[in-house]
Amino acid sequence: MYAFDYQRPASVKDAVALSGDETVFLAGGQTLIPTLKQRLRQASVMIDLGAIPELRGITVTADTVTIGAMTCHADVAMSPDVRAAIPGLASLAGQIGDLQVRNCGTLGGSIANNDPAADYPAALVALNAVVHTNTRTLPAEDFFTGMFETALAPGELVVKVVFPKPRRSAFAKFRNPASRYAIAGVFVAETGDGIRVAVIGAGPGVFRIPAMEEVLTKDFSVAALTGIAVDADGLNEDMHATAAYRAHLIGVLAARAVTSLT
Amino acid sequence: MTKVSITVNGQAHAADLDPRTLLVEFLRENLRLTGTHVGCDTSQCGACTVHLDGRAVKSCTVLAAQADGKTVTTIEGLAAGETLHPMQAAFREHHGLQCGFCTPGMVMTAVALVQQHEGALSEHDIREGLDGNMCRCTGYQNIVRAIAAGAAGMKA
Numbered sequence: 334m335y336a337f338d339y340q341r342p343a344s345v346k347d348a349v350a351l352s353g354d355e356t357v358f359l360a361g362g363q364t365l366i367p368t369l370k371q372r373l374r375q376a377s378v379m380i381d382l383g384a385i386p387e388l389r390g391i392t393v394t395a396d397t398v399t400i401g402a403m404t405c406h407a408d409v410a411m412s413p414d415v416r417a418a419i420p421g422l423a424s425l426a427g428q429i430g431d432l433q434v435r436n437c438g439t440l441g442g443s444i445a446n447n448d449p450a451a452d453y454p455a456a457l458v459a460l461n462a463v464v465h466t467n468t469r470t471l472p473a474e475d476f477f478t479g480m481f482e483t484a485l486a487p488g489e490l491v492v493k494v495v496f497p498k499p500r501r502s503a504f505a506k507f508r509n510p511a512s513r514y515a516i517a518g519v520f521v522a523e524t525g526d527g528i529r530v531a532v533i534g535a536g537p538g539v540f541r542i543p544a545m546e547e548v549l550t551k552d553f554s555v556a557a558l559t560g561i562a563v564d565a566d567g568l569n570e571d572m573h574a575t576a577a578y579r580a581h582l583i584g585v586l587a588a589r590a591v592t593s594l595t
Numbered sequence: 596m597t598k599v600s601i602t603v604n605g606q607a608h609a610a611d612l613d614p615r616t617l618l619v620e621f622l623r624e625n626l627r628l629t630g631t632h633v634g635c636d637t638s639q640c641g642a643c644t645v646h647l648d649g650r651a652v653k654s655c656t657v658l659a660a661q662a663d664g665k666t667v668t669t670i671e672g673l674a675a676g677e678t679l680h681p682m683q684a685a686f687r688e689h690h691g692l693q694c695g696f697c698t699p700g701m702v703m704t705a706v707a708l709v710q711q712h713e714g715a716l717s718e719h720d721i722r723e724g725l726d727g728n729m730c731r732c733t734g735y736q737n738i739v740r741a742i743a744a745g746a747a748g749m750k751a
Contacts (some may be wrong), residue, residue: 339597339660359661366617366656367638379614383661405709406722407650415674431727432704433641507701511725587652 338363345467345490349381352488358382361405362443365433388492389442389521390440393418396498402491405441410435421502421520428436431513441491444476447483447522447538448514448567452540455504459531462496480537499524501535505589506534507582509573516574521549522593523582528553530587535579545587552595557589596727599663603628604672610659618662619643619654622669629698630670636728641728644707645669645701651707653727668701673706681748682706691741693732704728705742709749716746 337357344346350357355377359365368374381390382388393414400409409415410427427436429443429452443453444464456462457473467490476484499522506518511559515534520580522529522534526550530542548557574582600609603626610625622645631654634642638656645654646668651750673680682705685691692698708714708724716724721737721742730738 334615336740337614339658341660341663359658362658362661363638366658370636379658381658382659412709431641432708432724433644433651433653434638436647454602574624 334369334496337376339372339381339496340351340378341381343384345385345387348380348385349380349467349488352490353378354487356380356488358445358490360403360445361438362442363430363438364442364446364448374575382441382490390468391415394565398496398498399493399497401493403439406430406435406438406440406443407432407439413442418498419496419502420446420505421458421499421522422456422460422496425452425504425520428452428504429437440494444484445485445491447477447479447481447567449480449488449537450514450516452504452506452515452518452594455518455531455533456496456502457494458539458541458585458590459520459522459524459529460496460499461501461524461526461529462478462494465493465495466491477539498525501594503590503593505586505593507586517579517582517586517589519583521587521590523553523594532583537567537569542583549591553591555591558584558588597660599659601659601662601664602666603656604668612659614658614660616659618645618647618657618659618667619656620638621662621715622654622667623661625628628669628671632696632699634696634700636700639671639701639729640697641704642697643698644703644728646703646707649707649710651704660700668703670703673702674723680706681751682709682745685745686741689741689744691733692730692739696750697728697730697732701728701730701738705745708742709746714745718743721746 357376359381383505389401392399399416406426406429416423462473502522506515517535518533519559520531528546563580563583565576568576568579570576596611597614632642634640638653643655648665
């Protein structure tokens with residue numbers, strides 16, 4: 334790691350006030366710390382968000398589940414409230430990384446990093462969640478802008494995410510057997526606006542599949558998905574899977590998610 | 596430099612550290628608690644697993660500064676004097692190790708897994724719980740057996 338100064342502010346206001354050109358926010362650190370160790374990133378000041386109570390916690394109302402940015406994956410996975418309100422979301426959180434990573438990694442850190450293979454973006458987009466930052470609110474689809482890119486401005490901080498409760502939802506993913514990152518993952522949700530299907534791991538960022546959403550809105554069954562081919566054009570290709578393999582896998586995973594809900 | 600105070604195995608420690616200091620470096624180099632191992636140093640292998648406020652974490656991927664004001668338990672803090680913790684005893688009884696390098700991390704993960712899991716642990720739960728710990732000797736069979744026995748011992 335290159336040298337940095339370390340600050341641990343106690344409020345969002347103080348954290349934002351400390352931020353500048355060469356500062357970096359530290360959430361759970363499960364991506365940032367390995368990246369710093371490899372000297373792929375550097376910072377003049379590390380602003381640790383770990384001591385800001387307003388960024389942590391889970392609140393459930395009749396229509397929504399609100400999760401603070403610094404809430405770790407294990408807390409979402411184990412929360413009886415989240416499990417009851419949006420089981421698909423709790424299940425997704427419980428499949429991220431491994432036990433130790435889930436005890437540190439956070440919702441805010443995951444979405445601000447926007448790794449193409451990160452799981453949370455699928456849930457945010459499929460559930461039509463709203464991201465609250467310290468300055469504004471924006472729908473998930475406007476928040477994720479590209480590979481490792483988001484709409485966050487410099488010094489802007491994710492505070493919480495509000496998930497509208499779906500009628501039902503499920504996540505299915507296929508992991509790389511070595512790294513355990515998703516080769517592809519599909520989140521299917523029946524929301525107030527019909528069925529939404531969001532994919533991670535397979536493309537440069539999270540994306541929806543309108544053709545699947547259309548047929549599933551009319552007939553929520555695996556049979557309805559028959560004949561819906563996913564275009565391999567633009568999908569990721571690496572030593573683990575070709576674009577065509579990933580395209581096929583998306584169909585398989587969508588069917589698994591639908592099966593688990595029917 | 597940044598000031599930290601961390602309670603490790605029941606004992607309070609204060610230090611003035613380079614902010615880059617990893618929790619595992621603080622444990623091994625400042626406190627000389629070398630039971631916690633560094634295997635991969637890239638948050639894959641789990642040999643460095645310790646408990647931070649009761650939760651299993653990879654201490655190679657946590658800054659010592661992040662643990663300021665918190666409580667850490669390492670493998671050295673599990674036994675009660677000469678009496679092994681039930682999970683340690685189960686690893687010995689069931690031969691849950693060969694070279695022993697991964698063992699401190701395995702045992703710390705296993706204890707946290709039992710504490711963090713509701714209800715009885717199935718073999719599947721144990722295998723999934725070990726996702727973040729690698730052993731290159733045993734093939735895991737005896738580790739899984741040891742954890743099942745250790746879990747029973749912890750509840751006894």
